[in-house]
Amino acid sequence: MPKCSKSEKIEDALLWECPVGEVLPNPSDYKSSLIALTAHNWLLRISATTGKVLEKIYLASYCKFRYLSWDTPQEVIVVKSAQNKSSALARQAGIQQPVLLYLAVFHVLPFSLIGILEISKKVFGNVTDATLSHGILIVMYSSGLVRLYNFQAITEQFMQQKLDLGCACRWGGTTGTVGEAPFGIPCNIKITDTPPLLFEVSSLENAFQIGGHPWHYIITPNKKKQKGVFHICALKDNSLAKNGIQEMECCSLESDWIYFHPDASGRIIHVGPNQVKVLKLNEVGNNSTQHQISEDFVILANREKNKNENLPTVTASGRVVKRNFNLLDDDPEQETFKIVDYEDELDLLSVVAVTQIDAEGKAHLDFHCNEYGTLLKSIPLVESWDVTYSHEVYFDRDLVLHIEQKPSRVFSCYVYQMVCDPGEEETTNRSCEKE
Numbered sequence: 001m002p003k004c005s006k007s008e009k010i011e012d013a014l015l016w017e018c019p020v021g022e023v024l025p026n027p028s029d030y031k032s033s034l035i036a037l038t039a040h041n042w043l044l045r046i047s048a049t050t051g052k053v054l055e056k057i058y059l060a061s062y063c064k065f066r067y068l069s070w071d072t073p074q075e076v077i078v079v080k081s082a083q084n085k086s087s088a089l090a091r092q093a094g095i096q097q098p099v100l101l102y103l104a105v106f107h108v109l110p111f112s113l114i115g116i117l118e119i120s121k122k123v124f125g126n127v128t129d130a131t132l133s134h135g136i137l138i139v140m141y142s143s144g145l146v147r148l149y150n151f152q153a154i155t156e157q158f159m160q161q162k163l164d165l166g167c168a169c170r171w172g173g174t175t176g177t178v179g180e181a182p183f184g185i186p187c188n189i190k191i192t193d194t195p196p197l198l199f200e201v202s203s204l205e206n207a208f209q210i211g212g213h214p215w216h217y218i219i220t221p222n223k224k225k226q227k228g229v230f231h232i233c234a235l236k237d238n239s240l241a242k243n244g245i246q247e248m249e250c251c252s253l254e255s256d257w258i259y260f261h262p263d264a265s266g267r268i269i270h271v272g273p274n275q276v277k278v279l280k281l282n283e284v285g286n287n288s289t290q291h292q293i294s295e296d297f298v299i300l301a302n303r304e305k306n307k308n309e310n311l312p313t314v315t316a317s318g319r320v321v322k323r324n325f326n327l328l329d330d331d332p333e334q335e336t337f338k339i340v341d342y343e344d345e346l347d348l349l350s351v352v353a354v355t356q357i358d359a360e361g362k363a364h365l366d367f368h369c370n371e372y373g374t375l376l377k378s379i380p381l382v383e384s385w386d387v388t389y390s391h392e393v394y395f396d397r398d399l400v401l402h403i404e405q406k407p408s409r410v411f412s413c414y415v416y417q418m419v420c421d422p423g424e425e426e427t428t429n430r431s432c433e434k435e
Contacts, residue, residue: 011037011038011039011065011066011067011068011409011411012036012037012066012067012068012403032047032048032049032396032397032399033045033046033047033048033054034046034047034048034401034415035068035077037065037066037067037068037079039409041058041059041060041061041064041065041184042056042057042058042059043056043057043058043059043065043079043104044056044057045111048399048415049417055111057165057179057185058179058180058181058182058183058184058185059079059104059116059184059185060102060104060116060184060185060186060187061182061184062187063081063082063084063099063101063102064081064082065079065080065081065082065102065104066080066081066082067079067080068080069131069132071132071133071134071135075107075108075109076105076106076107076108076114076132076135077105077106077108078103078104078105078106078131078132079103079104079105079106080101080102080103080104080130080131081101081102081103081104082101083100083101083129084097084099084100084101085097097121098120098121098122099118099119099120099121100119100120100121100124100127100130101118101119101127101129101130102116102117102118102119102187103116103117103119103130103131103132104116104117104185105117105132105151111165112164112165113163113164113165113178113179113185114155115155115159115162115163115188115189116185116186116187116188116189117137117154117155117187117189117191118187118189118190118191119139120190120191123191123192123193123194124139124194125141126141126142127139127140127141128140128141128142128206129206132151133210134210135150135151135152136148136149136150136151136198136210137149137150137151137154138208140206140208141206143202144202144203144204144205144206144222145200145201145202145206146200146201146202146203146206146208147197147199147200148197148198148199148200148210149195149196149197149198150195150196150198153195153196154189154191154195155189157195158189158190158191158192158195159188159189160188160189160190161186161188162188163178163185163186163188164178165178165179166178166179166180169183169186171183171186172186199235201217201219201238202219202222203219203220203221203222204219204220204221204222204223204224204226204227205220205227207219207220209258209259209260210235210260211259211260211261211266211268212260212266212268212281213266213281214234214235214236214291215234215235215236216232216233216234216235216241216260216281216291217232217233217235218230218231218232218233218258218259218260218268219231219233227255228247228248228255228256229245229246229247230245230246230247230258230270231244231245232244232245232246232268232281232293234291239290241281241290241291241292241293242284242290242291242292242293243292243293243294244292244293246258246268246270246279246293248270248272248275248277250272250273250274254273256270256271256272256273257270257271258270258271261278261342262342262344263342263344263347263370266280266281267279267280267281267296268280268281268293269340271337271340272337273301273336273337274300274301274303274334274335274336274337275298275299275300275301275337276298276299276337276340276349276351277295277298278295278296278297278298278299278373279293279294279295279296280293280294280295280296281293282294296373297372297373298373299349299351299368299373299375301334301335301336301337301353302335302353303334303335333355333356334355335353335354335355336353336354336355337351337352337353338352338353338354338363338391339351339352339391339392339393340352341393341394341395342370343395343396343397345396345397346397347370347371348367348368348369348370348376348395349367349368349369349370349373350365350366350367350368350393350395351365351366351368352364352365352366352391352393353366354385354387356387360384360385360386361384361385361386361387362380362381362384362385363380363381363385364378364379364380364381365378365379365381365393365395365400366378366379367379379400379416379418381402381414381416382414383402383404383412383414386404386406389404389405389406389407390404390405391403391404391405398417398418398419399415399416399417399418400415400416400417400418401413401414401415401416402414402415402416
């Protein structure tokens with residue numbers, strides 16, 4: 001029987017806090033919580049203040065769950081499995097995996113199960129990935145094709161049985177308790193026919209974002225030479241917005257990225273190694289059918305021009321040689337933006353900036369006014385930041401969570417809680433004023 005031990009290896013984690021005024025059935029639901037996924041398919045809800053496990057759910061034994069994502073507008077958590085891949089011997093024998101991956105979907109506040117959905121090759125074809133966002137099932141293919149389906153309609157049509165956590169269930173001739181080991185959670189949403197298609201588009205590396213007012217989407221044209229070029233188009237007729245081709249002029253190892261602002265303002269955030277652009281989507285004049293992209297504000301990295309750049313050198317023979325070299329925009333020795341996030345209750349943009357100092361990297365978390373981009377506060381992170389590792393930083397009200405993934409899937413989690421320092425009250429209460 002799978003057990004959940006204190007030394008359980010964490011695969012992924014999220015942070016949630018209860019909105020003010022929300023009425024919930026259990027006292028523990030009001031506590032700020034970390035949602036953690038372990039290496040043995042346990043989903044844990046942990047108190048963010050005490051570290052005590054408030055709730056634990058055994059997902060399943062029929063697949064390996066690995067990834068957590070948070071669909072904020074829908075107050076939904078999605079746990080995605082690793083992809084089922086056939087062995088070399090199975091492929092030679094012509095045996096293919098019928099189910100490519102699974103999505104376990106939960107409501108939060110209170111925490112409850114929606115169901116586990118299977119993505120099968122028979123229905124969707126050769127899928128490379130799938131996810132859930134804004135109540136939309138997004139399915140991706142190796143060709144760059146992205147297809148969208150209504151998740152609610154899928155659950156209504158294909159849910160075989162409604163399951164409740166902690167309740168007895170009979171499934172496939174076996175009786176057990178939903179969410180407890182070894183029974184786990186059966187896959188209760190099995191799509192047998194292709195659901196109605198909402199929308200499809202082709203994009204390089206399946207890069208696709210949807211949002212704005214009215215609805216727009218962001219793609220990269222499906223050609224390798226177009227990498228780093230983003231097209232912003234109207235969803236209703238696929239027309240390109242005015243100034244809708246966005247390209248950040250930067251020379252870096254890591255690509256810039258773009259997405260719709262999660263504050264539901266309809267704005268767009270474009271992040272590069274040394275700048276964060278916040279863009280607006282507006283009507284062109286009084287024409288409500290045509291829209292344009294304009295700049296709202298820009299956040300720039302704190303950099304000094306390299307004093308040794310392009311300085312002449314005098315050789316032993318007296319010949320003057322001028323050296324020409326340019327650093328990459330994401331050179332480790334320069335302050336570089338790594339993560340940008342938004343805290344909805346405080347209405348703040350958080351930006352993680354990293355600089356390589358000697359042998360180790362140092363990072364700081366900056367809080368900016370969401371309306372004008374004004375810098376309000378900068379907090380140095382105590383731990384070093386190795387730029388070769390994978391990092392995630394979450395900011396929720398007074399809590400900051402830094403998850404670091406080291407080689408061999410070894411994770412470190414650093415939790416910060418912000419407290420009001422009376423001595424800094426004058427500086428922390430700075431207002432959001434446009435400069």
